[in-house]
Amino acid sequence: MQLLPLAPSTIGESLELRPLEIDDFEALYRVASDPLIWAQHPSPTRYQEPVFQQWFNEALASKSALIVIDRRSNQVIGSSRYSEFDEKKREVTIGYTFLARDHWGGGTNRELKHLMLTHAFQWVDTVWFQVDSQNVRSQRAMEKIGGRLFRRATRQLTDRTQEYLLYKIDKPSRSA
Numbered sequence: 001m002q003l004l005p006l007a008p009s010t011i012g013e014s015l016e017l018r019p020l021e022i023d024d025f026e027a028l029y030r031v032a033s034d035p036l037i038w039a040q041h042p043s044p045t046r047y048q049e050p051v052f053q054q055w056f057n058e059a060l061a062s063k064s065a066l067i068v069i070d071r072r073s074n075q076v077i078g079s080s081r082y083s084e085f086d087e088k089k090r091e092v093t094i095g096y097t098f099l100a101r102d103h104w105g106g107g108t109n110r111e112l113k114h115l116m117l118t119h120a121f122q123w124v125d126t127v128w129f130q131v132d133s134q135n136v137r138s139q140r141a142m143e144k145i146g147g148r149l150f151r152r153a154t155r156q157l158t159d160r161t162q163e164y165l166l167y168k169i170d171k172p173s174r175s176a
Contacts, residue, residue, distance in 0.1 A: 008119045012111050014072060020065040020079060025056055027076035028067065031100045038098075040135040042162050059096065068099065068112055077103050080112060082120065084128070091126040104137075113145045121171045133163040142167045 009018040020028075031037075032055075035047040045051050059065035064082040069075065078099035085092040094116050099108055120127050129147055131138045142149075147167035154163050 008066075008115075010115050010119065011071070012115050014070065015108065015111050015115065016069040016071050017066045017080075017112070017115055018069070019063075020059055020067050022060060024067050024076065025053075028056065028079055031076060031078055032098065034101060036101060040132070040137055041098075042132045042135075042164075055096075065096070066116070068108075070103070070108075077108070078112075080116060082116070085124070087123075089126075090124045091128060092120050092124050093128040093130060094120065095130055109141050110145055117169060125171045127169045129167040129169075131165045131167060133165055139165065145169070 010016070029049065029052055032052050033047050033049070035044075038044045038046045043051065043055070046055055059079065059081060062081060062083065064085075066080050067076055068078040068080065070077045078097065080097035081095060083093045083095060094113065097109070097112070099112070103109075117127055128150075129142055131142055133152065147169055150166045150168045152163060152165055154161050156162075
Protein backbone atom coordinates (compact mmCIF):
# COMPACT_ATOMS: atom_id res chain seq x y z
CA MET A 1 0.00 0.00 0.00
CA GLN A 2 1.14 3.50 -0.76
CA LEU A 3 0.88 6.38 1.63
CA LEU A 4 -1.61 9.14 1.14
CA PRO A 5 0.31 12.16 -0.12
CA LEU A 6 2.16 13.67 2.77
CA ALA A 7 0.27 14.21 5.98
CA PRO A 8 -0.96 17.78 5.93
CA SER A 9 -0.04 20.77 7.98
CA THR A 10 -3.34 22.54 8.36
CA ILE A 11 -5.03 24.99 10.65
CA GLY A 12 -8.66 24.82 11.70
CA GLU A 13 -10.75 27.00 13.94
CA SER A 14 -9.26 25.67 17.18
CA LEU A 15 -6.77 23.01 16.04
CA GLU A 16 -3.48 22.84 14.20
CA LEU A 17 -2.40 19.58 12.59
CA ARG A 18 1.10 18.84 11.42
CA PRO A 19 3.21 15.77 10.70
CA LEU A 20 4.51 13.97 13.80
CA GLU A 21 8.21 14.59 14.49
CA ILE A 22 10.70 12.81 16.75
CA ASP A 23 10.84 15.83 19.06
CA ASP A 24 7.10 15.44 19.80
CA PHE A 25 7.59 12.38 22.01
CA GLU A 26 7.61 14.08 25.43
CA ALA A 27 4.63 16.37 24.77
CA LEU A 28 2.58 13.56 23.24
CA TYR A 29 3.51 11.10 25.99
CA ARG A 30 2.26 13.61 28.59
CA VAL A 31 -1.17 13.19 26.97
CA ALA A 32 -0.87 9.44 26.37
CA SER A 33 0.27 8.66 29.93
CA ASP A 34 -3.33 8.97 31.16
CA PRO A 35 -4.53 5.35 31.67
CA LEU A 36 -8.20 6.33 31.20
CA ILE A 37 -7.54 7.27 27.56
CA TRP A 38 -6.75 3.62 26.85
CA ALA A 39 -9.38 1.95 29.09
CA GLN A 40 -11.61 0.86 26.15
CA HIS A 41 -8.73 0.46 23.71
CA PRO A 42 -7.33 -2.82 22.32
CA SER A 43 -3.96 -1.78 23.82
CA PRO A 44 -4.99 -0.75 27.36
CA THR A 45 -1.37 -0.49 28.56
CA ARG A 46 -0.36 2.14 26.01
CA TYR A 47 -0.10 4.67 28.85
CA GLN A 48 3.09 2.86 29.93
CA GLU A 49 6.17 4.52 28.44
CA PRO A 50 7.76 1.43 26.79
CA VAL A 51 4.45 0.50 25.15
CA PHE A 52 3.86 4.07 24.03
CA GLN A 53 7.44 4.35 22.73
CA GLN A 54 6.80 1.38 20.42
CA TRP A 55 3.56 2.99 19.17
CA PHE A 56 5.38 6.32 18.68
CA ASN A 57 8.17 4.69 16.66
CA GLU A 58 5.61 2.98 14.42
CA ALA A 59 3.72 6.27 14.01
CA LEU A 60 6.92 8.07 12.96
CA ALA A 61 7.81 5.28 10.53
CA SER A 62 4.36 5.51 8.94
CA LYS A 63 5.10 9.06 7.75
CA SER A 64 1.34 9.67 7.93
CA ALA A 65 0.86 10.42 11.64
CA LEU A 66 -0.28 13.84 12.77
CA ILE A 67 0.19 15.74 15.98
CA VAL A 68 -2.88 17.65 17.19
CA ILE A 69 -2.29 21.04 18.81
CA ASP A 70 -4.87 23.18 20.60
CA ARG A 71 -4.41 26.64 19.07
CA ARG A 72 -5.73 28.46 22.15
CA SER A 73 -3.17 26.95 24.54
CA ASN A 74 -0.55 25.95 21.94
CA GLN A 75 -0.44 22.55 23.69
CA VAL A 76 -0.21 19.09 22.15
CA ILE A 77 -3.53 17.36 22.84
CA GLY A 78 -3.34 14.17 20.77
CA SER A 79 -2.57 12.41 17.53
CA SER A 80 -4.20 10.67 14.57
CA ARG A 81 -2.97 8.89 11.46
CA TYR A 82 -3.79 7.92 7.90
CA SER A 83 -3.15 4.31 6.88
CA GLU A 84 -4.02 1.72 4.24
CA PHE A 85 -4.16 4.19 1.34
CA ASP A 86 -5.30 2.37 -1.80
CA GLU A 87 -4.92 4.58 -4.84
CA LYS A 88 -6.80 2.19 -7.17
CA LYS A 89 -9.79 1.77 -4.87
CA ARG A 90 -9.57 5.47 -3.92
CA GLU A 91 -9.81 4.78 -0.19
CA VAL A 92 -7.85 5.34 3.00
CA THR A 93 -8.25 4.60 6.70
CA ILE A 94 -8.10 7.18 9.48
CA GLY A 95 -7.28 5.84 12.91
CA TYR A 96 -4.88 5.60 15.82
CA THR A 97 -6.63 8.70 17.16
CA PHE A 98 -6.43 9.73 20.77
CA LEU A 99 -7.13 13.01 22.50
CA ALA A 100 -6.52 14.39 25.98
CA ARG A 101 -9.57 13.75 28.16
CA ASP A 102 -10.27 17.46 28.63
CA HIS A 103 -11.02 17.51 24.88
CA TRP A 104 -13.54 14.67 24.96
CA GLY A 105 -17.22 15.29 24.36
CA GLY A 106 -16.88 18.68 22.70
CA GLY A 107 -16.11 19.63 19.14
CA THR A 108 -12.40 18.68 19.08
CA ASN A 109 -12.80 15.21 17.54
CA ARG A 110 -15.32 16.56 15.03
CA GLU A 111 -12.93 19.33 13.94
CA LEU A 112 -9.96 16.94 13.81
CA LYS A 113 -11.82 14.45 11.62
CA HIS A 114 -13.24 17.24 9.44
CA LEU A 115 -9.73 18.53 8.73
CA MET A 116 -8.46 15.01 8.00
CA LEU A 117 -11.45 14.11 5.82
CA THR A 118 -11.13 17.34 3.84
CA HIS A 119 -7.50 16.48 3.10
CA ALA A 120 -8.23 12.83 2.29
CA PHE A 121 -11.10 13.60 -0.09
CA GLN A 122 -8.62 15.32 -2.40
CA TRP A 123 -7.36 11.80 -3.29
CA VAL A 124 -10.02 9.31 -2.23
CA ASP A 125 -13.76 8.71 -2.38
CA THR A 126 -14.09 6.57 0.76
CA VAL A 127 -12.56 6.89 4.23
CA TRP A 128 -12.67 3.91 6.60
CA PHE A 129 -12.47 3.89 10.39
CA GLN A 130 -11.77 0.74 12.43
CA VAL A 131 -13.20 0.81 15.95
CA ASP A 132 -12.83 -1.95 18.54
CA SER A 133 -16.20 -3.55 19.24
CA GLN A 134 -15.78 -2.83 22.98
CA ASN A 135 -14.93 0.86 22.49
CA VAL A 136 -18.36 2.40 22.91
CA ARG A 137 -16.93 5.91 23.30
CA SER A 138 -15.27 5.78 19.85
CA GLN A 139 -18.38 4.20 18.30
CA ARG A 140 -20.47 7.15 19.51
CA ALA A 141 -17.85 9.59 18.24
CA MET A 142 -17.99 7.94 14.80
CA GLU A 143 -21.76 8.31 14.68
CA LYS A 144 -21.47 12.00 15.67
CA ILE A 145 -19.23 12.75 12.68
CA GLY A 146 -21.42 10.88 10.20
CA GLY A 147 -19.70 7.49 10.12
CA ARG A 148 -21.94 4.66 8.95
CA LEU A 149 -21.43 1.19 10.37
CA PHE A 150 -20.53 -0.99 7.39
CA ARG A 151 -19.65 -4.36 8.93
CA ARG A 152 -18.02 -6.29 11.75
CA ALA A 153 -14.69 -8.03 11.29
CA THR A 154 -12.02 -9.82 13.28
CA ARG A 155 -8.25 -9.90 13.23
CA GLN A 156 -5.67 -11.88 15.13
CA LEU A 157 -3.59 -9.84 17.55
CA THR A 158 -0.54 -11.23 19.36
CA ASP A 159 -2.51 -12.27 22.43
CA ARG A 160 -6.13 -12.50 21.26
CA THR A 161 -8.64 -12.16 18.47
CA GLN A 162 -10.02 -8.64 18.17
CA GLU A 163 -13.51 -7.91 16.95
CA TYR A 164 -13.83 -4.49 15.40
CA LEU A 165 -16.37 -2.43 13.55
CA LEU A 166 -15.75 -0.84 10.16
CA TYR A 167 -17.30 2.57 9.72
CA LYS A 168 -17.14 4.54 6.49
CA ILE A 169 -17.65 8.05 5.24
CA ASP A 170 -18.00 8.65 1.52
CA LYS A 171 -16.88 11.78 -0.24
CA PRO A 172 -19.77 14.22 -0.48
CA SER A 173 -21.11 14.57 -4.01
CA ARG A 174 -20.58 17.94 -5.67
CA SER A 175 -24.28 18.26 -6.50
CA ALA A 176 -25.35 18.09 -2.87
